[in-house]
Amino acid sequence: MNRVYRYILPEVGSQLSSWREAASAIPDPELKKQAIASMTSKRFHCEGGAVYAAANLPQRHILIPLIVALQTISDYLDNLCDRSTSLDEADFRRLHQAMLDAVDPAASLHDYYAFHGEKDDGGYLDRLVKTCQSCICMLPSYAFVQEQVTEWVRLYCDLQVYKHIRLDLREAKLLEWWERYRPQYPELLWNEFAAATGSTLGVFNLFLASSDKFLTEDAVQRIRTAYFPYLCSLHILLDYLIDMDEDKRGGDLNFCSYYSGPEETEARIGMIADEARRRVGALDHPRFHRMVIEGLLALYLSDPKVKNQRKVKKISRRLMRNSPLTRLFFWINSLWIRRMNSDPADSEIKISLERNG
Template sequence: MKLLVLSGRVPRTPFKLMYRVYKYVLPEVRRELHRLRSLAESIPDPELRTQALASMASKQFHCEGGAVYAAANIEQRHILIPLIVALQTISDYLDNLCDRSTSLDPDDFRLLHQSMLDAVNPDAPLRDYYAHREERLDEGYLHELVRTCQGCVSRLPGYRHARPFVTELVTLYSDLQVYKHIRKDLREPRLLAWWNEHRSSYAHLQWNEFAAATGSTLGMFMLFLAAADENLSEGEARFIRDAYFPHVCSLHILLDYLIDQEEDRIGGDLNFCNYYNDQVTLIERIGEIVQHAREDVRRLPAWRFHRMIIEGLLALYLSDPKVRQQADVRRISKRLMRNSPLTRLFFWGNSVWIRKQQT
């Protein structure tokens, strides 16, 4: 493969990557979030406004972490950063709406997440995404997020070859969000039935690990980065999708669920880390997925960049303050961080520093 965005322009060392993150990515992500926060503050419906603002307040690091992909092509960051921030904000906003929903209607959840599918299809018409729920007045907030994504993907010169695989990943993401938020007695049976439709392709995974993979936006963001190259081919886009899904994506969301265990217990939310027999098994399975993820990205051009993404994921999540507040998670974190490479420790220190600047 000779993708420009995956070769000469990509930062090859943690220092170069973080230089770009501090100089370009973080300031521009925060400017974009400030714009979206101003729009969210004007939402008339109090529940929609609360969840929109809460998603940005508590999950800002999702946008900051996702936008690291823009550091691999600084020249196209004016497209990549607004795109990544807008799609991630849709994801976080809808997750909040579904987690704390006044509804348990799968049609409601499906229509809400149609906004993500429309966002990655520049030709899709806008719809009334709130049609199946009482809270509907958002002053055009969700439509603005969708339009931002559509405008950005239409400017990516290689997007026509990436689009089928982005759509596939968004479809899987939407399926997950529907099944994990319906009535509690239906969640596991529906998730297991869904897993049975896919298990032949991912037989080495457990059902919860596949489900976790579908909940990640990283594969989408990597395909956006690749689509910034006008020479991207369909075969290369498929190769990138396969390098990220399922292992990099599964690792991402298992770590997210790991640190949210207490929060999900209190909220009555499904958590994929609770489906292992014991902590030892959980640690072993995450360790195996880390190894698979490293092997997968090793096949990509500029593979060191993707290896930094993996080490950065571990550092970002295991340094989260939520870890210290949960004794079991703290023990697991120590085990996973044992014998860490210097790159992971470097990203750990930077993750702690960035969080301190937000307080």
């Protein structure tokens, strides 16, 4: 955490300031609004992802810009799809081609807004993609992880497409998609697999791994088994858990709503957390990855949204029972980081966004 406070958070802040400045120059007002909003309300996504750079400080000049740029693409596109009126599968798939291009240093840029109503971002999305590609070119062992990175990013893009199309088609499309993968993950429910595909943590860990010039194929395989589906599923299920009431009011799909009730929700998330802890034991430096798991539980279960949702608060208390000291430490740390991020600059941006619709 000394590394995180001394190096990671300040450098993430610097990267986000640069991207926010670029977003402020976007000509189209709607694209500008969503680009700025994605960095305001979802800043912690970049901060959390960049923790992986703390495990290899000498390579943070590559890892932090790469992780921040890819996560910023993810959050920006998520905002565009959430706020889109087209509900067009072709539109969402073309927008998310940017994610696939970003993790392929040899890829050419596409017209990402070809099917989108708003188009003129002044080159903002292209610049994000090129930043990822240039950083990846500096990773000495990226060739070992590229195939796996591409597979996880493709699954991520599939999820974003299917969960944003017309409400009456979403669940059927997701279940049809799940049937192709069910034989590989018979121990999971469909919503838990879908949740796993929505996490970028496995990709960020592969970026970290590929910063080691001595990386082996065996190490990559162990990362794959450890992170997908359990650790990645835990990440997104916790994210959906704290948004249950909000998503219900907005009519948005929420993977935790498919459990029969609080008891099953707590039992399934607890099982997934336990299996994630067991599997990361096979990785190099397992304590680091266990720290990630405990950090996820602390970050999400300490979120202010929890206390305003009776059922979620009950589930949170059950999941936090018998917490190890590491998780309690991160609980306190999460509260501190939120206080740090409640700065006047962010407040002014939020007010400006509200005034402009």
